């Protein structure tokens with residue numbers, strides 16, 4: 001797979017792998033199958049795995065740790081700290097303090113079984129803690145060799161500038177897809193201006209843009225998406241239209257809706273590395289092949305104008321989930 005560079009020096013496959021769903025949020029997990037997906041990803045040249053301490057917690061980092069211990073692959077690991085969850089609950093608080101970063105980092109290193117984390121993100125910004133102090137804490141971790149680079153999730157352009165002034169930020173990770181384009185307001189241009197990479201999460205709209213999940217009944221019990229406003233019974237009817245338009249345009253392009261959605265993100269800039277999530281081999285193969293698809297300017301514009309005039313009903317998170325978004 002072709003490579004892209006995040007920030008100054010993080011060279012990774014143009015498409016990474018989101019590992020969250022292998023542990024939680026999107027229906028039942030199957031560790032054996034997930035380990036096969038991780039192995040296949042490496043075969044396909046995907047060398048950028050995305051996890052966080054709060055996925056599972058802490059099953060996702062442990063699963064990746066098992067895979068790394070067995071296979072010793074050449075992959076870059078990105079993980080995150082800062083969201084503190086009560087065991088068994090989605091409810092959370094945010095802690096960006098240097099002390100917490102140090103202990104969270106030690107715990108992630110232990111679970112992953114690595115000596116250094118390639119990219120360490122602040123998972124959500126706590127507006128009550130000065131970002132400068134958080135970055136100072138992370139710089140201490142760089143000096144100690146525990147992490148190689150710093151990333152920020154769901155950060156506002158202003159906070160990003162303040163953080164970058166203290167230490168270069170390698171990547172911003174925020175939701176970005178054909179139905180969530182908020183970052184185009186100012187975050188994406190700030191990344192371009194400052195030479196910061198951008199990692200779109202939920203690039204397939206949590207699967208919705210692929211044309212699956214046309215009905216909430218298709219989501220298994222306990223699936224996190226059943227609680228999201230955009231997947232609510234009353235919203236789906238309207239939101240379905242965007243998936244239909246993507247499907248129609250994918251037929252014209254001769255690819256799948258998932259591939260078109262990923263190719264569009266790749267077309268938005270050379271510093272963009274989407275991380276579609278899957279726990280299924282067939283989807284992994286399909287998504288990886290999107291790295292070969294290029295869109296002409298006309299195709300890009302057609303897709304944008306056909307989708308941006310469609311209304312999207314519902315916030316992307318619940319009130320709890322919106323804590324620390326664009327902070």
Ligand SMILES: NC(=O)c1ccc[n+]([C@@H]2O[C@H](COP(=O)([O-])OP(=O)(O)OC[C@H]3O[C@@H](n4cnc5c(N)ncnc54)[C@H](OP(=O)(O)O)[C@@H]3O)[C@@H](O)[C@H]2O)c1
Pocket residue numbers: 017018019020021026050051123153173174200201202203204205206207208210212258259275276277278279280282283284286287
């Ligand atoms: N920083 C943050 O706050 C944050 C928040 C959310 C996610 N993330 C990261 O971003 C990664 C990706 O986001 P995401 O997993 O939320 O959403 P996503 O990649 O937009 O969608 C994942 C969903 O799409 C399905 N899917 C994947 N490829 C498909 C295909 N080709 N055809 C049909 N369905 C397909 C998956 O199914 P299966 O599960 O059946 O494979 C899963 O249900 C996560 O794994 C996580 O690492 C970060």
